[in-house]
Amino acid sequence: xxxxxxxxxxxxxxxxxxxxxxxxxxxxxxxxxxxxxxxxxxxxxxxxxxxxxxxxxxxxxxxxxxxxxxxxxxxxxxxxxxxxxxxxxxxxxxxxxxxxxxxxxxxxxxxxxxxxxxxxxxxxxxxxxxxxxxxxxxxxxxxxxxxxxxxxxxxxxx
Numbered sequence: 666x667x668x669x670x671x672x673x674x675x676x677x678x679x680x681x682x683x684x685x686x687x688x689x690x691x692x693x694x695x696x697x698x699x700x701x702x703x704x705x706x707x708x709x710x711x712x713x714x715x716x717x718x719x720x721x722x723x724x725x726x727x728x729x730x731x732x733x734x735x736x737x738x739x740x741x742x743x744x745x746x747x748x749x750x751x752x753x754x755x756x757x758x759x760x761x762x763x764x765x766x767x768x769x770x771x772x773x774x775x776x777x778x779x780x781x782x783x784x785x786x787x788x789x790x791x792x793x794x795x796x797x798x799x800x801x802x803x804x805x806x807x808x809x810x811x812x813x814x815x816x817x818x819x820x821x822x823x
Contacts, residue, residue: 709822736820763795
């Protein structure tokens with residue numbers, strides 16, 4: 666009788682450990698998937714705004730991969746809020762929006778699942794975006810984009 670009780674107790678302990686491990690490993694996986702966006706040093710593109718070239722370092726995620734397949738891309742972006750330019754795709758892109766809270770000049774993100782946004786001012790936000798990349802040196806970006814629409818060419822780096 667003591668052997669049976671011991672086996673039952675050990676089985677219950679092992680089952681509890683297995684359940685805890687499954688919950689913990691699933692938590693870690695889902696947290697990493699939603700918050701750990703890894704920037705790849707070898708993932709670069711060029712973006713030419715009103716004939717001024719910029720280098721862009723991309724984040725490694727499904728949105729960026731999808732966008733890379735669309736390149737080269739020549740678009741007209743429109744002004745919004747005095748801090749960003751936007752372009753709506755005719756198709757939806759994969760997205761995983763997160764609360765970014767702080768926008769930096771040069772950030773390139775996807776709003777919802779079809780709106781490409783280039784920011785040229787720093788500010789705080791409560792909106793959710795999918796990070797795509799960042800212009801490596803946006804120092805004169807605000808002057809280049811000025812008011813109104815801008816012509817943008819996005820192409821892979823050679």
